[in-house]
Structure formats: structure tokens, C-alpha cells
Amino acid sequence: MTFIAIFRYIALGMALFFGLIALGLTAHWTKGSLAGNIFFDFEIVGIIAGGLSALAIPVLLVVGLIRRKAFTSMIIVELPVLTVLWVLWLATAAVVSQWGNVFYPFGCGDFLPGSDAWCRELFAIEGMSFIIWIALFLYTLTLLIFSLIGRSRGNPVWTVSANEAIFFDRPGTDQTFVPTYGSTGAPIDTGLYAMPPLVQQFQHPPAGTTPTAQANPAEFSQYSVSATPVVGVAAIHARDSRV
Numbered sequence: 368m369t370f371i372a373i374f375r376y377i378a379l380g381m382a383l384f385f386g387l388i389a390l391g392l393t394a395h396w397t398k399g400s401l402a403g404n405i406f407f408d409f410e411i412v413g414i415i416a417g418g419l420s421a422l423a424i425p426v427l428l429v430v431g432l433i434r435r436k437a438f439t440s441m442i443i444v445e446l447p448v449l450t451v452l453w454v455l456w457l458a459t460a461a462v463v464s465q466w467g468n469v470f471y472p473f474g475c476g477d478f479l480p481g482s483d484a485w486c487r488e489l490f491a492i493e494g495m496s497f498i499i500w501i502a503l504f505l506y507t508l509t510l511l512i513f514s515l516i517g518r519s520r521g522n523p524v525w526t527v528s529a530n531e532a533i534f535f536d537r538p539g540t541d542q543t544f545v546p547t548y549g550s551t552g553a554p555i556d557t558g559l560y561a562m563p564p565l566v567q568q569f570q571h572p573p574a575g576t577t578p579t580a581q582a583n584p585a586e587f588s589q590y591s592v593s594a595t596p597v598v599g600v601a602a603i604h605a606r607d608s609r610v
Contacts, residue, residue, distance in 0.1 A: 368530075369530070371509065371510065371513055371529050371530075371532075371534070372529065372530040374506055374509060375506060375510075375529050375530070376428070377502075378502040378503060378505065378506035379424050379427060379428055379506070380428075381498065381499070381502045382420060382424055382452070382456075382499045382502050382503050383420065383421070383424040383425065383428075385495040385498050385499050386416070386417050386420035386421060386424070386456075386495075386499055387417070387420075387421060388491075388495060389413060389416075389417055389459075389491075389492050389495040389496060389499070390413070390414065390416075390417025390418065390420075390421060392488045392491055392492050392495075393409075393410055393413035393414055393417060393492055394414065395488065396410055396485070396488060396489065396492070397410045397414065399485065407466060408462055409459060409462035409463045409465075409466055409492075412455065412458050412459045412462055413459045413463070413492060413496070415455060416452065416455035416456050416458075416459050416496070419451070419452060419455065420452055420456075420499070423448055423452065424452075426439050427439060427440070427445060427448070427449075431528050431530065435528075435531075436527070436528070437528075440528040440529075440530075441525065441526050441527065441528065442510065442514055442524055442525055442526075442527065442528070442529055442532060443525040443526065445510070445529065446507060446510060446511060446514075449503050449506065449507045450507055452499075452503055453499070453500050453503035453504045453507060456496050456497075456499045456500040456503065457496075457500045457504075459492070459496040460493055460496035460497045460500055463489060463492050463493040463496060464493050466489070467489050467490060467493060470485075470486070470489065471486045471489070471490075474486075475487055475490065510529055513532075513534040514532070514534070516534055516535065517532060517533060517534035517535070520534075520535070520536070520537045521537060522534065522536075522537075
């Protein structure tokens, strides 16, 4: 499993886990505020962020495991979806932080009966929102950088899953080069466009002759004539003379 695949499972798993908890705490806060006919803006943003995370993140995690090359697992789909999610969680954390300074400027204390529990829930929503934002932002930024590097090297990264994408290897470079050494000890290039090695060929003179330093084609011609026809003609003339 690659680094980006491990990072993906960790970041999305953390976002889903803390997102569900933050969604539950925000819903509890909303229930209490609606009882007093009050509705805060951080509750709207928190419910939207938690609801979208509960719907989108399981799809990104599970569908890619069940079906390869699924549309929802493509990097070109995953990047904008996660970007929207971390923007929503950042907005949730910022709004909750502002209201926390208004409601509890000195931290959680018993200013009112039962206010300590509400205070802790509010700051828990703030902390989890920041954790989700950091996890999703770091993963999205890393995936974007890796995708740009892979695309610059000619790899089709946008239409594949982050678990299957090739980011740093160039296409067609998975062959292992084994050098071939010639007679001089220097390696011979055996690539696709390499020239074949020159092989020196020696011509040997006929058997029974002594090779000279400089061969003359005329000298080799006498060895190509067989003496058998001459002997045969002499025998025929001798037979005719006896007759």
C-alpha cells in the first residue's frame, strides 16, 4: 500500500469519526437552543458540514473498495468534494470559536446552573472541527501536489483512484536495465534505439595452407580448382594410346 493510500484512509477515517461526534453535539446544542426559540449560525454550518461528511466520506471509502474505477473514487471527483468539506469545517470552527468567546469568555465555569456541560460541548465542537479541517486540508493538499507531479510526468492521474494512481514513475519505465559488456569491458547499450554491436569476423584460408599477413584474392583462387579433373583426362589419353 502506498503512502498516499495510507494517508487517505487515516484522514478520511478521522474526518468521519470526529464528524459524526461533532454532528451529534451540534444537534444537541440545536435542540437546546430551539427550546428557547433561539437558533445560532454555527448550528446551521455545523449540521451541514456534519451531514455532508456523513454522506460523502463513506461513499469515498466504501465504493472504491467494492468497485474498481468507480466514478466516485476518481481524483478529479474526490478533490473538489473534500475541498468543500474542509471549507465547511473551517467555517464551523471559526464561527463556534467566535460564539465561545461570547458565551464563555473566561472558559467553562458555573456562571449559570448547568452551563458547564453546554460549555464543554461547544468547545468540543470547536476542537473537532479544527481537527477535521486539518486532516482533510493536509490530505487534499498532498493529493493535489502528487497529482500535479504525476500529470507532469505523463501519467493519467485524474481519472483513477488515489490508491491506484502512479505519481512519480514515468509510463513505460518499469523495465530493468541489465548492461551487456563487450570484449573491451565497456557496457553495450541494448535499448530500443541502440545500434547492434559490431562483431569482428575472420576469414580462414583453406586447410593445409599457411596464412599470410596480407591476403591476396588471386592466391586463394588456386585453392578453389580441384586436381581431380586433370588426373581423369590424363588417364583417358593413356588408354587411347594403348589401343
